[in-house]
Amino acid sequence: MAIDYKKELISAAKTMILVHDLRLLIRIIVRTIVQKVKVTHAGILLFDKGKESFVLTVSRGSKGLRIPEGFARMDNSNPLIRFFTLRLDRKILKDGSLTTREAKRKLKDKKLKPAQKQLLKAAIYQMEIFEAVVCIPSYFHDELLGILLLGEKKNGRDFKNDELDFFAALASDVAMAIRNAQLFNELQQELDKKHHLFIHTTIALAVAIDAKDHYTHGHTSRVTQLSLEIAKKLMKKNRKKFDDKMIEQLHIASLLHDIGKIGIPESILNKDGPLDETEQNRIKEHPIIGATILNPIKELGDAILGVKYHHEKYDGSGYPEGLKGKQIPLLASIIAVADTFDAMTTDRPYRRGLTKEEAISEIKRVSGKQLDPRIAAAFEQIYLEGKI
Amino acid sequence: MPKLLIVDDEIDVREFAANFFRKRKIEVSTAASGEEAISFLEKNKPDLVLLDIKMPGIDGIETLRRIKQIDNSIKAIMVTGRKPEEEQAFETCKKAGALDYVHKPLQLDELERIVLKNIK
Numbered sequence: 001m002a003i004d005y006k007k008e009l010i011s012a013a014k015t016m017i018l019v020h021d022l023r024l025l026i027r028i029i030v031r032t033i034v035q036k037v038k039v040t041h042a043g044i045l046l047f048d049k050g051k052e053s054f055v056l057t058v059s060r061g062s063k064g065l066r067i068p069e070g071f072a073r074m075d076n077s078n079p080l081i082r083f084f085t086l087r088l089d090r091k092i093l094k095d096g097s098l099t100t101r102e103a104k105r106k107l108k109d110k111k112l113k114p115a116q117k118q119l120l121k122a123a124i125y126q127m128e129i130f131e132a133v134v135c136i137p138s139y140f141h142d143e144l145l146g147i148l149l150l151g152e153k154k155n156g157r158d159f160k161n162d163e164l165d166f167f168a169a170l171a172s173d174v175a176m177a178i179r180n181a182q183l184f185n186e187l188q189q190e191l192d193k194k195h196h197l198f199i200h201t202t203i204a205l206a207v208a209i210d211a212k213d214h215y216t217h218g219h220t221s222r223v224t225q226l227s228l229e230i231a232k233k234l235m236k237k238n239r240k241k242f243d244d245k246m247i248e249q250l251h252i253a254s255l256l257h258d259i260g261k262i263g264i265p266e267s268i269l270n271k272d273g274p275l276d277e278t279e280q281n282r283i284k285e286h287p288i289i290g291a292t293i294l295n296p297i298k299e300l301g302d303a304i305l306g307v308k309y310h311h312e313k314y315d316g317s318g319y320p321e322g323l324k325g326k327q328i329p330l331l332a333s334i335i336a337v338a339d340t341f342d343a344m345t346t347d348r349p350y351r352r353g354l355t356k357e358e359a360i361s362e363i364k365r366v367s368g369k370q371l372d373p374r375i376a377a378a379f380e381q382i383y384l385e386g387k388i
Numbered sequence: 389m390p391k392l393l394i395v396d397d398e399i400d401v402r403e404f405a406a407n408f409f410r411k412r413k414i415e416v417s418t419a420a421s422g423e424e425a426i427s428f429l430e431k432n433k434p435d436l437v438l439l440d441i442k443m444p445g446i447d448g449i450e451t452l453r454r455i456k457q458i459d460n461s462i463k464a465i466m467v468t469g470r471k472p473e474e475e476q477a478f479e480t481c482k483k484a485g486a487l488d489y490v491h492k493p494l495q496l497d498e499l500e501r502i503v504l505k506n507i508k
Contacts, residue, residue, distance in 0.1 A: 055493045064407030068400035073493035129408075129496045 016177035020184040022046075025177055026058050029170075033150070034060045037163075040151035041065035043130070045074060046178075047145055054081055054147065065131060065151060072130075079122030084137045085144050088116060096168040098135040100127055101158065134159055136167045138175035145178050199251075206255040213261055213269045219342055220258060226338035226379075227254040229387055233378045234334075241330075253306025253331050257339065260290030260307070272349045284319050287311050306331030310339060313370045325372075333372040337363065337379050340371065341388075356388065389415045390507045391434040395425040395451065396467070397443045405438065412500070414507065422446030426454050429462065436507040437464040439486075441477055449477060452484045463487050463506055467494070 019025040026044050033042045041061020045054040053075045059067040074081050083089065089096055092106055103124050107117060127135060132149035139145065148171060153159065159167075206220045213219070231250050235242035261269060264286055268279045275283065291308035294300055309323060309332035316324035328336075344359040354362065360383050367376035382388055392414050394405050402418040409416050417434065419425040422445055425437070437455065441448035448466060455462050466481045466489040478489045487506055490499050 051493070053493075064403045066400055067404050068398055070493050071401060071404070072496050074495060078495065078497075126497065129500065 016173060019177070020181050022178065022181040022185070023057065025181055029148075029174055030058045030060050033148075037150075038154045040154060041067075041131070042151065043067055043132075043149045045147045045149065048073075052076065054078075057146075061151060067130070074126070078126060079119055080126035080135065080147070081144070083119055083123040084135075084147065086119075087142070088119065089137060092116065092120070096137065096171070097164045098123070098127075098137075099159065099164070100124055100133050103127075134164070134167070136171045138171045138178065140175045140179045145175050148174070202252055202255050205259065209256075209258050209261055212266060213258075216343075216346060219346065220255060222342045223257065223335065223338045224251065224254040226341060226388070227251075227334050229382055230334050230337060230375060230378055233382050234375070246331075249301060249303040250306065250331050250334060252300060253303040253310075254335050254338065256290065256294065256303070257307050257310045257335050258286060258290070259293055260286030260288065262293070263289040274350055284311070288320050302329065302331060305329040306335055308332070310335040312336070314372050315369050317370070328372070333375050337371050337375045340366075341379070356383070389413060390436070391415045391417070391432075392503065392507060393417050393419060393425065393428060393432075393434040393437045395419045395422065395437060395443075395448070396440040397421060398440075401440070408496070408500075409503065412504065414503075422448065422451030422454075425451055426458070429455055429458055433459065433462065435463065436503065437462060438467060438503065439464050440467045441481070442469060449480055449484065452481055452486060456485050460485070465489060465502060465506060467492060 015028065016025055019028065026046065030042050030044055033039065039061070041059065043056050043059035043061075046057040047053075048055045051073065053073045055070060056067050056072040058069060076082070076085070083098070089098060092109075092112065093102065103120055106112060107120060107124075112120070127133070127149070130149050131151055133152050134150040136148040136150070137144060137146075138148065148167070150159075150167075206224070210217060210220050227250055228247070231242055231247055235247075264282055268275065268282055271279065287308050287310060291304050294304045294307060297304075306329060308320070309329055312318035312321065312323045312328045312332060313336075314325060314328070314333075316322050341359050341363060344362060345353045345356060347353045360380060363371060363376050363379060367373045379388075390413075392409055394402055394409075394416060395418070396402050396405070397420055399420070402420065406416040406418055417428065417432070419428050422443055425439070426446075429437075439448045439452060443451075446454070452464055452466070455464065464486050466478060466486045468478050468489050469492050478486070481489065488502055490502060
């Protein structure tokens with residue numbers, strides 16, 4: 001019975017490695033200790049790079065002993081911090097944890113140098129200020145990451161040796177977990193940076209496509225906006241299908257849907273009048289050209305399908321492959337609706353664009369024929385909500 | 389026994405600090421806002437006031453001004469954050485008559501020293 005909290009702490013240690021949110025992690029640790037070991041209070045001083053000091057990040061326990069988060073700190077010059085950073089713990093303590101009882105006994109030790117004695121005395125005083133009777137340091141490769149402070153046990157008894165041993169073992173797990181969380185955050189930031197670079201590069205490419213086709217200026221960004229708006233609407237009905245990854249792929253696919261126009265002569269793209277059959281056939285190559293351009297970029301995944309099939313029609317009358325209904329990838333069907341709407345409402349040299357109202361009724365008319373009816377319906381709803 | 393008034397909107401701060409100074413043989417009263425502090429000081433005279441700057445309602449600086457209007461001899465120490473605008477706020481407090489200040493997160497031994505020095 002006496003040591004059954006150990007199990008709890010071990011299971012906490014196991015969850016620790018999975019938690020990448022540092023604050024949450026530390027909260028879990030401190031809460032577990034206070035509840036299971038039944039101490040008056042506990043807190044963790046954690047090194048804060050920005051403040052260049054150890055800040056009491058989390059503290060729990062009885063009223064008056066619980067120290068408010070972010071209220072107290074210890075600078076690097078603080079005797080308790082120096083005691084551990086100078087690794088006096090290793091020199092004069094056997095199991096890594098500093099208890100006031102053991103420390104006071106050590107003060108009488110004749111082998112201790114005066115400077116060490118002085119520092120130890122000052123460290124004890126720091127512990128007394130926090131009403132802590134045990135301090136357990138957490139190191140990662142000799143770098144002090146934090147210190148766990150524990151108040152007395154509620155039953156007034158001393159901590160047993162096996163308990164202290166156990167805390168020391170826990171502290172090393174904590175250090176590992178803290179370091180893990182820190183590395184994870186750094187990695188996440190690095191990934192975010194790369195991801196931004198990728199998105200911005202894609203946008204730059206999309207702008208380049210738009211620049212080539214004079215009559216459709218701004219077309220790509222409008223289709224992208226509309227496509228994402230449609231996805232947002234559909235997401236409310238099916239959260240599972242429309243996860244972050246899917247939205248991201250739609251974003252990329254809509255930005256790049258016309259990239260194949262790079263391979264179409266400008267004389268055709270910018271022609272002042274209706275296109276003849278040969279010219280129309282050239283234009284119809286742009287989805288395949290686009291997919292071919294993007295194909296080497298494996299990371300794009302399904303986004304390429306969105307580019308390749310955005311001119312397929314629901315009834316199978318589209319191109320390049322004449323896919324039908326559910327054969328058409330969802331990304332492509334969404335882009336198709338957005339693309340159709342934007343093409344209808346944009347002025348061309350040989351015709352004026354439709355009004356929004358006219359375009360919507362046209363979309364309703366071709367829903368289930370050219371366009372996927374679910375997506376056309378979602379689009380109409382967005383229009384009725386005034387978002388287009 | 390010397391008397392200390394702690395003014396802070398956070399209950400944990402009040403309770404921790406009250407407990408901390410009671411153990412150091414100081415009679416502690418607490419107030420949760422500038423308004424509460426002012427009405428307390430109209431009837432009582434502590435030897436020192438520990439006053440948080442950032443509080444909803446009347447902030448610490450305004451509270452200090454009003455305290456000084458009630459009794460100019462009341463001594464106050466301000467508790468500030470590390471943000472530059474709050475550091476500047478201390479300059480304003482000094483003009484309004486604050487004795488000293490401590491930064492949050494604060495070093496408890498420093499807090500102890502400053503309070504004990506000024507409460508005598």
